[in-house]
Amino acid sequence: MKNCNASVNGPAAAAILGSGLGCMALGLITTSAESIPALKNALTFSVPVGALSGQTTAAVIIWLLGWAVLHSKWKHTQTDLGKVFAAALALVLLGTLGTLPPVWEIFH
Amino acid sequence: MTFTVRELWAAFHGMALGGGYLLLFSGMIYILWSLKPGWAAATAAATQVKILKAGTVLMAVVMWLTVFIGTYVIYPWYRAKPPAGLTDLADYPRYFLVANPNLAAWHNFGMEWKEHVAWLAPILASAVAAVICRYGPKLIEEAQLRKYLIILFSFAFVIAGIVALLGAFITKAAPLY
Numbered sequence: 001m002k003n004c005n006a007s008v009n010g011p012a013a014a015a016i017l018g019s020g021l022g023c024m025a026l027g028l029i030t031t032s033a034e035s036i037p038a039l040k041n042a043l044t045f046s047v048p049v050g051a052l053s054g055q056t057t058a059a060v061i062i063w064l065l066g067w068a069v070l071h072s073k074w075k076h077t078q079t080d081l082g083k084v085f086a087a088a089l090a091l092v093l094l095g096t097l098g099t100l101p102p103v104w105e106i107f108h
Numbered sequence: 109m110t111f112t113v114r115e116l117w118a119a120f121h122g123m124a125l126g127g128g129y130l131l132l133f134s135g136m137i138y139i140l141w142s143l144k145p146g147w148a149a150a151t152a153a154a155t156q157v158k159i160l161k162a163g164t165v166l167m168a169v170v171m172w173l174t175v176f177i178g179t180y181v182i183y184p185w186y187r188a189k190p191p192a193g194l195t196d197l198a199d200y201p202r203y204f205l206v207a208n209p210n211l212a213a214w215h216n217f218g219m220e221w222k223e224h225v226a227w228l229a230p231i232l233a234s235a236v237a238a239v240i241c242r243y244g245p246k247l248i249e250e251a252q253l254r255k256y257l258i259i260l261f262s263f264a265f266v267i268a269g270i271v272a273l274l275g276a277f278i279t280k281a282a283p284l285y
Contacts, residue, residue, distance in 0.1 A: 026227055052183065052224070055224070056227045059231075
C-alpha cells in the first residue's frame with residue numbers, strides 16, 4: 001500500500017471506525033441470531049458449521065463495506081481522531097458483549 | 109506415538125497459527141510503542157517501520173487463517189452429531205461436554221463465546237496493519253494515532269489470548285481425536 005494521502009488522518013479514522021463497525025455487527029448479528037430461530041436458520045450458510053458461518057460472513061461483509069464507505073468519505077479529510085476512536089472503542093466493546101452467551105440469554 | 113489428521117489440524121490451528129500470532133505480538137507492539145521522535149536514528153527507524161509493516165500484515169494473515177481453519181475445518185468435527193443411540197460420545201466433543209453436567213459450561217459458555225469472539229481479532233489486526241502500511245514512517249510523528257493503534261492491537265491480542273486459553277481448556281476437557 002502506498003503512503004499516499006498520509007498527510008490527513010481520514011484513512012486511519014476510516015480503518016479504525018470500520019473495525020468498530022465490524023465488531024459491533026458481529027455482536028449484534030450473533031445476539032439476534034441466537035434470539036430469533038428463523039434468522040439463525042437463514043444464517044446457516046454451511047450446514048456442518050451452522051449459523052456461525054452466516055454470522056461471521058455477514059459481519060465481515062458489513063466491516064468491509066463500512067470501511068470502504070468511510071474511506072471514500074474521509075480519504076482527503078482531517079477528522080477528530082479522538083472522537084472517532086472513542087466511537088470505535090465503544091462499538092468494539094459492545095460487539096464483544098454481543099458475542100457473550102449470557103448476553104444472548106437476556107434476549108431469549 | 110501417532111497423531112490423527114484431526115489432532116494435526118488442531119495443533120496447526122492452535123499452536124502453529126495461534127501461538128505464532130501471540131509470539132509475534134510482543135515484537136510488533138514493542139516496535140509500535142518505540143516509534144517515537146528521536147528514539148532511533150533515521151536508518152534504524154526506517155528498518156523498524158519495514159519490520160512493523162511486514163509483521164503486522166503477517167499477523168493479520170495468520171489470524172484470518174486461524175479463524176477460517178478453526179471455523180471451517182475443526183469446528184464441524186467438534187459439533188458433529190452422533191448417531192442415534194450412541195452412548196460413547198468421546199468422538200463427538202460438543203455432545204460429550206453437554207451430556208456431562210460438570211463439563212457442560214465448557215461448551216455452553218466456553219466454546220459458544222470462543223467461536224464468535226475469535227473473529228474480532230483478525231478484524232482489529234487487519235485495521236491496525238492497514239493503517240501502519242498506509243502511514244509508515246509518518247507514525248513516528250503521530251503519537252495520538254500510534255496510541256490508538258496500540259490499544260486496538262492490544263485488544264486483539266487479549267481476545268486472541270482468551271480464545272487460545274479457552275481452546276486449550278476445551279481440548280483438555282474433550283479432546284478431538
